[in-house]
Amino acid sequence: MKRYLFGSLGLLMLIVTGVASAQSIEKAIKYRQGAFAVMGWNFGAIVDMIKGKRPFDQEDFARRAKIISDVSLAPIEGFLTESSEGQTKSKFEIWENFADFEVKMKLMQEAALNLSVVSLSGDYDASKRAAIKLGKTCKSCHDEYRKK
Ligand code: ASC
Numbered sequence: 143m144k145r146y147l148f149g150s151l152g153l154l155m156l157i158v159t160g161v162a163s164a165q166s167i168e169k170a171i172k173y174r175q176g177a178f179a180v181m182g183w184n185f186g187a188i189v190d191m192i193k194g195k196r197p198f199d200q201e202d203f204a205r206r207a208k209i210i211s212d213v214s215l216a217p218i219e220g221f222l223t224e225s226s227e228g229q230t231k232s233k234f235e236i237w238e239n240f241a242d243f244e245v246k247m248k249l250m251q252e253a254a255l256n257l258s259v260v261s262l263s264g265d266y267d268a269s270k271r272a273a274i275k276l277g278k279t280c281k282s283c284h285d286e287y288r289k290k
Contacts, residue, residue: 167225174220175230180213181254185276188257192270203269204261210276211258214251218244231289243287250279 184206190196191203221243226234236243253276260272 174217177216207258207261211254214254
């Protein structure tokens with residue numbers, strides 16, 4: 143009877159821990175996706191400005207670039223545990239090549255900071271170049287580590 147009771151308790155604890163870690167993985171996925179959504183929202187507006195689909199407004203451009211730069215520091219934390227299952231486009235390869243993933247994330251952060259600084263100058267051409275550079279760092283990670 144005792145053995146049965148402790149056996150069941152152990153199983154229950156395993157299930158509870160399993161559900162808890164599944165919940166924290168789900169939260170981590172939502173956290174990084176939220177950060178990318180903020181970055182994508184603002185970069186989309188910046189891309190529209192450099193494509194002439196929206197008037198170039200230096201102040202608005204710089205404000206958005208600063209948001210992207212600040213938020214670019216966030217998503218890496220959402221990748222700390224292996225989480226390529228579930229509602230995510232993240233490939234398992236991220237965790238197989240985590241050092242490379244971190245380097246790519248850093249290059250993106252640097253390009254975002256550069257865009258933020260350059261956009262303060264009001265130099266449209268330099269801002270455009272900096273935005274294209276940032277877009278390339280987004281793409282290099284997506285090509286390798288994001289499911290289609
Ligand atoms: C965006 C966005 C991305 C990047 C990428 C750049 O606006 O949402 O993921 O730019 O398309 O290559």
